[in-house]
Amino acid sequence: xxxxxxxxxxxxxxxxxxxxxxxxxxxxxxxxxxxxxxxxxxxxxxxxxxxxxxxxxxxxxxxxxxxxxxxxxxxxxxxxxxxxxxxxxxxxxxxxxxxxxxxxxxxxxxxxxxxxxxxxxxxxxxxxxxxxxxxxxxxxxxxxxxxxxxxxxxxxxxxxxxxxxxxxxxxxxxxxxxxxxxxxxxxxxxxxxxxxxxxxxxxxxxxxxxxxxxxxxxxxxxxxxxxxxxxxxxxxxxxxxxxxxxxxxxxxxxx
Numbered sequence: 001x002x003x004x005x006x007x008x009x010x011x012x013x014x015x016x017x018x019x020x021x022x023x024x025x026x027x028x029x030x031x032x033x034x035x036x037x038x039x040x041x042x043x044x045x046x047x048x049x050x051x052x053x054x055x056x057x058x059x060x061x062x063x064x065x066x067x068x069x070x071x072x073x074x075x076x077x078x079x080x081x082x083x084x085x086x087x088x089x090x091x092x093x094x095x096x097x098x099x100x101x102x103x104x105x106x107x108x109x110x111x112x113x114x115x116x117x118x119x120x121x122x123x124x125x126x127x128x129x130x131x132x133x134x135x136x137x138x139x140x141x142x143x144x145x146x147x148x149x150x151x152x153x154x155x156x157x158x159x160x161x162x163x164x165x166x167x168x169x170x171x172x173x174x175x176x177x178x179x180x181x182x183x184x185x186x187x188x189x190x191x192x193x194x195x196x197x198x199x200x201x202x203x204x205x206x207x208x209x210x211x212x213x214x215x216x217x218x219x220x221x222x223x224x225x226x227x228x229x230x231x232x233x234x235x236x237x238x239x240x241x242x243x244x245x246x247x248x249x250x251x252x253x254x255x
Contacts, residue, residue, distance in 0.1 A: 030072070030073040030079075030238060030239055030240050030241055031070070031071065031072055031073075031238070031239045032070070032071040032072075032073070032082075032196070032236060032237065032238035032239065033068075033069070033070055033071070033236050033237055033238075034068070034069050034071065034196065034198070034234050034235065034236030034237075035066070035067065035068045035069075035234065035235060035236060036066065036067045036068075036069075036198075036200075036232045036233060036234035036235070037064070037065070037066045037067075037232065037233055038064075038065055038066075038067075038200075038230055038231050038232025038233065039062045039063060039064055039065065039230065039231060039232075040062070040063045040065065040090065040204055040226060040228045040229070040230040041061065041062050041228045041229050041230070042061075042062075042063060042204075042225065042226055042227060042228035043061075043225070043227070043228065044058065044059045044060075044061055044092075044224075046222040046223075046224075047059065047221065047222055047224050050219065050220070050221055050222060051099070051110065054099075054101075054108075054219050055099045055100060055101040055102070055103075055108060056099040056108045056109070056110050056148065057098055057099040057108070057109065057110065059092040059110075059112060060092065063090050063091060063092055063112075063226075064090070064091055065088055065089060065090040065091070065230075065232075066088070066089055067086055067087065067088040067089070067118065067232075068086055068087055069084045069085065069086025069087075069118065070084060070085055070086065071083070071084040071122070071238070072084070079124070079127055080123065080124045080127065081121060081122065081123060081124070082121065082122035082124075082134075083119075083120070083121055083122075084118075084119070084120055084121075084122070084138075085117070085118070085119050086117070086118045086119075087115070087116070087117060087118065088114075088115075088116050088118050088140060088142075089113070089114070089115050090113065090114040090115075090116075090226065091111070091112060091113040091114070092111065092112035092113075098152065101150075104150075106150055106151045106152070107151070107152040107153070108148065108149060108150055108152060109148075109149040109152050110146065110147060110148050110149065111145075111146075111147045111149075112144070112145070112146050112147075112224075113144070113145050113147075114142055114143065114144040114145070114226065115142070115143055116140040116141055116142030116143065116175075116177075117140065117141050117142075118138050118139070118140045119138060119139055120136055120137055120138025120139065120179075121136065121137055121138070122134045122135075122136045122183070123135055123136070123137075129187065129189075130186060130187050130188070130189075131184075131185070131186060131187065132183070132184070132185040132187065133182075133183070133184050133185075134182075134183055135180065135181065135182050135183075136179075136180065136181045136182075136183060136200075136202070137178070137179070137180055138178070138179050138181075139176065139177070139178050139179075140175075140176070140177045140178075140179065141174075141175075141176055142174070142175040142176070142177055142226075143172060143173075143174055143175075144172065144173050144174075144175060144224070144226070145170060145171070145172050146170070146171040146172075146211065146221065146224070147168055147169065147170050147171075148168070148169040148170075148171075148219075149166055149167070149168055150166070150167040150168075150169070151166055151167055152166060153166075171211040171212065171221060172211070172212045173208060173209070173210055173211050173212060173223075173224075174208070175206055175207075175208045175226070176207075176208070177204060177205055177206045177207075177226060178205045179202055179203065179204045179205065179230075180202050180203055181200050181201065181202025181203075181230075182200065182201055182202060183198055183199070183200040184198060184199050184200070185197070185198040185234075186198070187238070190237075192239070192240075192246075192248075193237050193238060193239055193240070194237065194238040194240060195235075195236075195237055196234070196235065196236045196237065196238055197234070197235050198233070198234040198235070198236075199231075199232075199233055199234075200231065200232050200234065201229070201230070201231050201232075202229070202230055203227075203228070203229055203230065204226055204227060204228055204229075204230050205227055206225035206226040206227040207225070208225075209222075209223025209224055209225045210223055211223065211224075
């Protein structure tokens, strides 16, 4: 919640700047805030083989992610360039699946989750009133965590297993991942703002697969990479300084 509020604060800066300056000026930057959900289609084959061999449920072949980002359009760039800073959270699907180890007579489970800061650029090819088309390039600094749970009570979800004999083993890796994408956005004028609905497709590159074994477990897990094609849906809002200025001027005349 604190992170969400911090991202919202800069959205109100253009309003403050416009009120503090001459209303004929249009040199302030445009700000935007977006949230998105999507999936990366990555390769779990090697990891899933080891999981199955050790009676641990495998992962689905796709992952779920959500993201939030704060964008700034630089007035001096002729409205062809956006820079943005954001946060992305990814995880493997089918986290409710259980494995059963007959040798130990225990249930097992696993989770794969990732959190990272993302910074990048949008380059507008088409930049119209109601539609934008643009490629993007970004870098994500990311921490990925694989957790193995042993002795999970059968049929009980992980959050409800805290008071049981549940044992947890954790493995982590730090990554710097570049990504490219192609985005299409539909922009709906809403008072002094734009409401934005978008669709994107791209590719996520991951070059580091080594695990840091924080806990002892007699299983040699293979490296894992988030590399793969990705798709996402997004929605957000954008403050356009010229629209905002006209909106303020209109209301000042009506006073």
